[in-house]
Amino acid sequence: MMSEEIKEFYQVEYIGDKRIVKELSLPINLNLIVTKQCNANCIHCCASANEKEGAFFLGDIKKIVEIAKKNNIFYFVITGGEPFMYNQIWKLFEILNNKFGILLNTNGTLISSDIAKRLSSYNIANIHVSLDAPNQKIYHKQRGDTTKLKEVISGIKNLIDNNINITAKFVITNLNKDYMEDTIKLSISLEVKKMVFAWFKPSGRGGLNESELAINSKDVKKTVEDLYNLKKKYKNKIKLSFDNAQCFTFLIKDYKKLKYRKLCGDYFCRIDFNGDVFPCPFLEIKIGNLFKEDIKKIWKDSKLLSLRHFSWGKHLRGVCQKCNHNHICMGGCRARTFAIYGNLYSKDPLCWMKKK
Amino acid sequence: MLDEKKMIVNTLKIRKEKFGWIACDINNCRVFEISDIVAYVINKLRFQSALNDEFIDKLGQQVSLKFNINKQISKQKIHNVLYELKQKKWIKNEIYSC
16 A cells, blocks of 8 residues: 555555545535636736736626535635735635635735634635745745745744744745745745645746746656655655646656546636636636536536546557557646647657656 | 534535445535435534534434334434544544645
């Protein structure tokens, strides 16, 4: 059996010869991009914030909440843009509070002590705060000059002072890949207990800046190794995990017994302002409309979501088709593949494997 | 103590899937599979406006009958459902966390 350490790091589950991803009749989370407005200007933003106008009408959110209630959806993920730029954010918390789990993604720069105090009166399961640079220079390169790292730090402190669960989120790009340890140290100094790392994905504005941001496949392997070593080094101080488990097979001896936790279309979907449904925040392929179709039908009938069943090379092309590891990574991130190659079946551009 | 348990039940959400029941506590980000018995007990506790010893006792009998358990499920066992849920003893796989 794989070690607890590896399981936790990659968020994979040991399940013998059964697939960990159970087929659900409905998503667990609905991911709402509540506004496209943002006070930062991140060059990797998958939502292309500030380039397009738009925000959810509260009435439409209420409709979605009714659908979620009826279908027993567990959580809402509130994201943007920057959720605290959404002028109905507190009304939204009122609507969701104690009825659903609330998860929030924020850049943290707008969280004053008053806002943190107000947030503490709601049952918020977890707040992901973007923290992917240890100093202003790197922060500025990745997130633009309209916000500052010291504002993020202040936001994190305010949340922690008010006993709100937070996770620091580090998006790994070519600009910050050498600063993971320094950022971990910064998180520890702020008393952050959990940090999650995710690869940059070339969607939205990130797609336009792909050449500057994307890590080459050789560096991917080194980055995974570095992160794994950092996890061991700081295991008594902070919990580190990796959101994208692909490209790790070389680390797992017992890999034939494993399947990695795949999220796209397995557990959540993204809902846009007009009710359009997408399999994840990064894949721009519409699979239905929540205001026009039954969510169960969208979830069950979507051809794209049926990809969740693809594995073992059945649909994958190229190197992945016969790769010995494809039952673990399932080809990696389909959004990244789609953004780079324009199809869903080629190999993940981050994979360094050349032959089976 | 019963009030405290009622509050715990109120933050649990459960639903039936083809492969069985899943549950989450909306105060954290973890989703688990739970057994039919645990799902039954949670549902009963949820729809009871106030918990009292008499109700818990009756529930023990109902669980025994419904799930063909020869021995009556003790009051303590029902009390323990939520505790054990937290301790993962009645929980099967964790299927999702964030």
